[in-house]
Amino acid sequence: MLDLPVLVVFPALMAYAAFSDLFTMTIANWISIALVAAFVAMALLVGLPATTILLHLACGLSVLAITFVLFAFGQVGGGDAKFAATTAVWLGFEHLAEFGLIASLLGGVLTLGLLGFRKLPLPAWARGREWIDRLHDHKVGAPYGIALAITGVLLYPDSLLFMKTLGA
Incomplete structure (x- = not known):
């Protein structure tokens, strides 16, 4: 039923967050709230046992603490920080290093590709x-957010929630 x-x-x-970041360079707060x-x-x-749920939430909180520091130093955007944290909630500590x-x-x-793209003149149709x-x-x-989203989707099939739901 929950499959x-x-x-x-x-x-x-x-996917919505990745496309939103691509087209607007923002990831709305409602996406992070909806994910949690x-x-x-x-x-x-x-x-899932309450302790497992709390561990997943603690994983997200840990990532939020780390990414908040990165945000404070201007290394990541605020939306990316929240998005990384909420993605970590779904993946848990088990997949945090891989994530x-x-x-x-x-x-x-992505960054290297973007830097290369920025060296080229924009064609008329794109301006x-x-x-x-x-x-x-x-x-x-x-x-x-594109890299975060792709990574989340790649790791998701191995997550505890996915495996428990589908009986894997």
């Missing part, structure tokens, strides 16, 4: 499109 929501909610919110609320609701419905490593690698590839102009602007950061 469909478990299969759809997390990946759909990840959906995790807690689904975890309760599939019967950090893969997101860093994908973020590095004037606000989101392309923003991506091309060397003063603007990278939409790191």
Whole structure:
């Protein structure tokens, strides 16, 4: 009965956040709130023990503490910090090292690609499109939410909630 929501909610919110970051360079707060609320609701419905749910929430809080420091030093955006934390809630401590490593690698590839793109002149068809102009602007950061979302979706099938729901 919960198979469909478990299969759809997390990946759909990840995709929405990635596209939102690409087109607007923001990840709305409602996405992070929805991710945490959906995790807690689904975890309760599939019967995860309260201690396990609390550990997953503690994982997210730990990531939020780390990314808040990075945000304070201007290294990541606020939306990226919250998004990384709420993604960590779904993955838990079991996948935290993988999450950090893969997101860093994908973020590095994304950043290098963006730096290369910014060295090229924009073709006529792309000029004037606000989101392309923003991506091309060397003063603007990278939409790191894309790397976070891809990493979250890659690791999600191995997460406790996914495996418990689908009986894996």
